[in-house]
Amino acid sequence: MGWKEAAEPVLTRMPAVRRPEGHVPFKRKLAWTAGILMLYFFLTNITLLGIEAGQADDLFGEFRAILAGEHMSLLQVGIGPIVTASIVLQLLGGANLLGLDTDDPRDQVLYQGLQKLLVIVMTALTALPMVFAGGFLPAQQSLTLGGFTFDHTQIQLLMFTQIFIGGVLILYMDEVVSKWGIGSGIGLFIVAGVSQRLVTGFIQPAEGGFFYNWYLILTGQMEIGSLVSGDGLYTLLMGDGGQIIALLTTILIFAIVVYAESVRVEIPLSHARVKGARGRFPVKLIYASVLPMILVRALQANIQFMGQIMYSQLGDDMPSVLGTFGPDGQPVGGFFYYTAPIYSPEDWMWWTGEVAQQAWMVMIRIGVDLTFMVIGGAIFAIFWVETTNMGPEATAQQIQNSGMQIPGFRQNVGVIEKVMERYIPQVTVIGGALVGLLAVWANMLGTIGAVTGTGLLLAVSITYKLYEEIAEEQMMEMHPMMRQMFGKE
Template sequence: MVRFLDLFKPVSRFIPEVRAPQKKVPFNARLMWTLAALIVYLIMSEIPLYGVTTGGTTDPYATLRIIFASNRGTLLELGIGPIVTAGLIIQLLAGSNIISFDRSDPEDRGLFTTASKVFSFVMVIVQASLYIVSGVYGVISTTQSVLIFVQLLAAGMVIMMLDELVQKGWGIGSGISLFIVAGITQNIWWMSFSIAPPPGGDGRSYGAIVALFQGIMGGLAPLEWIYRSGWPDMIGFLMTLVVFAFVVYVEGMRVEIPISHSSYRGYRSRMPIKLLYVSNIPVILAYAMFANIQLVGQFVWSRWNADNTNFVFNMLGMYNRTESGGMDAIGGLAYYTTSPGSLSGVAADPIRAMLYLLIVVGFCVLFSLTWLEIGGLGADQMADQLLQSGMQVAGFRRSKKPLEKLLNRYIPTITLIGGMIVGLLAATSEFFGVFGSGMGALLAVSILYQYYQTMVQEQVEDLYPFLRGALG
């Protein structure tokens, strides 16, 4: 019987790829390649799509652009959305055993990478098409549609290559992580210090800190210095600091299991199991799913349910066309997977806010538990890794079964609690207007911490090459 991955063998030779370096690239060179990829990303995020006019229209994906590292109306309209969505599909297929592969087999790993690229390319085509036909850009001609599609397709391929360039060993860390943290940093800086006045605002600048001083100098009431509905304010800024501090604290929480080396009886250490064991993966997958619900919902509504009279389609999403030409969700699954946006939105529809909170937390927990097996983080896989590295838990026989049983006491429970924490953090932070959202804070802290650890390890390996094997 032909395996699913074997279907990609004929096309693997035609898939463009970045070749891995033949030998380890020096740290400084990897840093330069990483900066080069980041600069290309930032330039692309400022180049407008030819043939698109977005001024004066609402952005239906504004709250989801954080995890997609995207920028509306530019070459990065899709951002890393197709890659994340393809990853979601691939992981679900792997979790259901439709895709089976041996992680230790180089050929299987190569086929899995090829499959991921093919799915990413297909998702670029699908998402670009849905953006165009669902009316996100308004009423456009056939020529404009073709031009926009070609631009989005080319930009998607460039982002895929940049991500592979960084991941293959030319850069540091992951291209996706790099682009996400760059987008979050841009967003927080803009919401804090932008001097441009927002359209329809109170005359003050968009940035909260700039608006604070303008309010003080303008003689406004003290409450108006720190709070303004619908725009970045000092309450949101202070909550951003609180959320970042909380995430840093939670990132440091862990359970430590004493371990020893079978060959060195005097050697003792501890294996840490972080509270956020599966890191930011669950929240990325959950919001990627919400974004695709929005995308499909808008397409279906604009084509077959513009009057909101079809019961089945209404379950997916009901919309109203705004004066600016955008689409606002007013019912269905698309409505309840969209954040109310602020405390005033929560007060206006508390049932929606509560359902949104439950949905986010529920899917974060679900994806956390699913990722244990898919990502090779379950007790079974961790026990194998410990035994293969010559480690064992102090007081236990050097055998897989007792080790797996011990790890099962901690890993599933910690994963469940961690999934609930990231879900609660992501949802409630949006209610309080946190800059970059709580999801952004979680992603930024975890990604920057990973980069810090990677850079420290790289520098230690360059200074002390004999430690390279011990550090992995």
């Protein structure tokens, strides 16, 4: 008996959100999306019951803009377990170790059940060390609720249960948006988190806010140093004062992503039976979207997560080849330092005196981060295209099923697939590598609100795609025949 037969009773019984029977009106989809978004913000504002007052270490740190959620809240783990489970499944599927045919309805159910089971397991594995290892989420020594007193261990179990429930909730919230709303829940949560940080970075009425800092500079309440000596110029351009480079980087990322989304190769199509009905199949430069970047950054986040756990357990006994850590708990040398992404200008500008590491160490770190993002972006883009039915074979089948064909070629799936193979694989690799390069560049220069370059890149691209999906939904709402042509009915 194979693993599918053994696991089928469990995987087919995993709770699932029911799919809509037929077309869901646009307004209802919008209502479901808005409702889930409100629920997400509500859950991020629920502080974990039993956590010790004060600042707890955020193991995800700078990855928070990508992994969504909120530190010390019910959504502590964010979309991390969902993304980690996707990485595992894509690697297993890419190596053909699962033996699942996604065109088979039975295997589709098994795949979805396996994904849910993996997410639940990953949620537990992520929450356990956060609560029980080190002082990442310190629990109160005692807590009284309803006349019952919890001791320290019971409070830790209570906190673990809350985080676990939050991780499961975000899994099903994502599924509700995917089936009943517009876009995907993962994309929606990333946009929500990044937008909140970006708006706060601009308008917060405290030191660190862009407009408030400039108010302090112009009124002489903030000292920036001498422009002649260079200290003042650095503060205005790169420092926490003027943040001019961060502002320019933020604007450039918006412009570059919107431009890159419009760069495409358009393959002409004509309807086989309806004379005069023509269309185009766009192969965009960022064909796989920027979502594979989540997988790359999540892989890096998991590596750093493991480093923090090991350091919390071993302390100074940790082998230096693996990593040495500073007083703030961040790696300053070894494997975990070189594999840590560049977050801001302060991480690599060694000549300013703010970086403790030598120039050669910083250059190795930049090289590793660049290699990881460019090559990883290309590889995960390929996996993403194949597992989301965007590859040449799946695309050719969709065109054939819609009754369309490529003018000048026979109406045959194999012929259409060969034409698609001229464009899709190459564009997928180029687009994935380009997005990785953009993310590292934006991180090195910094962004407003410290959302990180990857977070901003994801937010802009997801918002653009959300706009396209809304436009498509409105078009299909106005012209019901379009739903049948595109297989949405």
